[in-house]
Amino acid sequence: MCTIYDAVFQPIEVNKTSIRDSTPAIRENGEPLIKIGEEHSRIFIKPIYYHQKIPNSLQAIYLRQSVYERLTQALLLLSKNYSLILYDGYRPFQVQQFLFTSFSKQIAQRFPHFTEQEIIKETLKYVAFPSIDHAHFAPHLTGGAIDVTLGDLDGNALNIGTAFDEISEKSATRYFEQHPEEDWEACVHRRLLYNCMTMVGFTNYSEEWWHYDFNNVSWARRVGAQEASYGAVEAIIQDNKVKEFRFL
Ligand SMILES: C[C@@H](N)C(=O)N[C@H](C)C(=O)O
Numbered sequence: 116m117c118t119i120y121d122a123v124f125q126p127i128e129v130n131k132t133s134i135r136d137s138t139p140a141i142r143e144n145g146e147p148l149i150k151i152g153e154e155h156s157r158i159f160i161k162p163i164y165y166h167q168k169i170p171n172s173l174q175a176i177y178l179r180q181s182v183y184e185r186l187t188q189a190l191l192l193l194s195k196n197y198s199l200i201l202y203d204g205y206r207p208f209q210v211q212q213f214l215f216t217s218f219s220k221q222i223a224q225r226f227p228h229f230t231e232q233e234i235i236k237e238t239l240k241y242v243a244f245p246s247i248d249h250a251h252f253a254p255h256l257t258g259g260a261i262d263v264t265l266g267d268l269d270g271n272a273l274n275i276g277t278a279f280d281e282i283s284e285k286s287a288t289r290y291f292e293q294h295p296e297e298d299w300e301a302c303v304h305r306r307l308l309y310n311c312m313t314m315v316g317f318t319n320y321s322e323e324w325w326h327y328d329f330n331n332v333s334w335a336r337r338v339g340a341q342e343a344s345y346g347a348v349e350a351i352i353q354d355n356k357v358k359e360f361r362f363l
């Protein structure tokens with residue numbers, strides 16, 4: 116019989132939920148964005164874009180309330196030796212723009228033979244287009260997307276096969292399912308992260324082992340829901356903190 120503790124070691128499934136072209140409706144539920152502290156002994160905060168000094172980035176992690184609650188549930192599925200390290204949650208529009216430009220520059224440099232169109236296509240694999248149009252807005256603008264990795268009890272990131280935000284085919288969540296001999300440890304760590312997150316309701320973006328969604332349009336598309344409960348949030352940022360926010 117397979118217990119919950121065995122279930123988190125299961126291989127990462129092939130994503131069977133084909134993303135539909137339909138645009139789920141947004142019925143904003145008004146759940147607040149909350150600032151996540153380090154009060155939970157197994158949740159560590161490393162706001163990576165703030166550390167990278169990206170203008171208007173946040174020096175704390177902000178998430179919708181239920182997203183945080185689900186992270187605490189995910190931890191219950193992992194043995195007590197593991198923690199979750201949060202790299203990014205709610206992301207201001209300006210940061211999304213900055214990331215899009217910065218990734219497309221890196222891609223243009225790395226693939227000098229790419230056409231403009233190919234650069235955009237490759238960039239979109241790693242960063243959502245900075246848009247607040249309902250049909251296409253970037254998932255981190257909702258407070259329902261999270262970039263997260265697996266850590267030890269001191270908050271040190273464990274080997275998961277690539278660096279965070281690495282532009283590489285190895286960043287695809289299932290990469291080591293297809294190449295387990297390359298790095299078995301990374302394969303197991305990805306399984307633990309993927310299974311504990313999806314078992315509590317998150318969905319994963321298949322090109323990035325670190326990116327998970329809940330209740331936003333990306334999530335609704337993956338689970339085939341007709342509605343998403345989190346729309347975009349606009350925040351006023353002061354001194355790298357959210358001063359005020361409103362639902363768009
Ligand atoms: C930039 C990366 N950390 C990320 O979050 N990518 C997804 C696709 C996004 O921008 O929403």
Ligand SMILES: [Zn+2]
Nearest residue numbers: 260261262326
């Ligand atoms: Zn992300």
